[in-house]
Amino acid sequence: MSDLTVAQVMELAPVIPVLVVERVEDALPIARALVAGGLPALEVTLRTPAALDVIREMAQVEGAVVGAGTVLNPRQLDEAMKAGARFAVSPGLTEPLGRAAIDAGLPFLPGTATAADVMRGMDMGLTHFKFFPAATSGGLPALKALAAPLYEARFCPTGGITFDNAPDWLAQPFIKCVGGTWLVPKGPVDPARIEALARDAAALPRAGV
Numbered sequence: 001m002s003d004l005t006v007a008q009v010m011e012l013a014p015v016i017p018v019l020v021v022e023r024v025e026d027a028l029p030i031a032r033a034l035v036a037g038g039l040p041a042l043e044v045t046l047r048t049p050a051a052l053d054v055i056r057e058m059a060q061v062e063g064a065v066v067g068a069g070t071v072l073n074p075r076q077l078d079e080a081m082k083a084g085a086r087f088a089v090s091p092g093l094t095e096p097l098g099r100a101a102i103d104a105g106l107p108f109l110p111g112t113a114t115a116a117d118v119m120r121g122m123d124m125g126l127t128h129f130k131f132f133p134a135a136t137s138g139g140l141p142a143l144k145a146l147a148a149p150l151y152e153a154r155f156c157p158t159g160g161i162t163f164d165n166a167p168d169w170l171a172q173p174f175i176k177c178v179g180g181t182w183l184v185p186k187g188p189v190d191p192a193r194i195e196a197l198a199r200d201a202a203a204l205p206r207a208g209v
Contacts, residue, residue: 007127007128008107010109013202014177014205016041017180018181019069024054026054027053027058029189030189033192034064035063038198039201040063042066042067043068045070046071052079067088068088069089073094077101077106078100088107089109089110089111092110092112093117095124109128110129111130111158113132115146115150118150119150128153129153129154129156131146131157132157132158132159134159143172154174158179161179175207175208
């Protein structure tokens with residue numbers, strides 16, 4: 001059981017950094033820089049062998065709300081929770097994964113790209129969704145079209161979101177935040193650069209909160 005709801009996680013900041021961290025030793029400097037810059041919700045994707053250890057390390061950082069991304073099944077969900085994840089994000093929505101997250105009381109942001117995806121989630125009692133992959137699923141026009149009939153749903157678009165186009169997404173009342181990979185540039189970790197990028201992202205205005 002998490003101490004936060006999914007809505008509260010999405011309201012922490014305009015941007016949730018989507019992190020692919022290859023080395024455990026990079027976890028603390030990345031997390032500290034992002035939190036110092038005003039981005040406390042951190043999505044560590046389960047795309048690397050180090051991911052669970054990275055979650056454990058980042059969870060030690062004061063002010064960090066660390067979640068697991070790219071969660072594909074209940075087993076990964078359980079492993080992420082044991083590592084200290086306080087929310088979970090998936091690229092899609094399956095009933096086994098959705099039920100497992102609901103039963104665990106863990107804030108869960110399932111990936112959706114169609115009306116059927118969102119309706120399936122709403123039938124399970126979910127109201128907050130990831131729109132993914134945002135750019136190649138029709139972009140903002142597609143999400144506007146989905147959000148009109150599915151007016152109770154709230155979204156976090158991820159995939160193709162950049163600092164330059166994030167304001168267009170965040171101007172929509174049904175969008176609570178966006179997910180972005182630009183906060184940690186490739187190459188050697190530069191905490192000062194990461195913190196500066198985080199500060200700019202944290203200052204983005206949004207209509208959904």
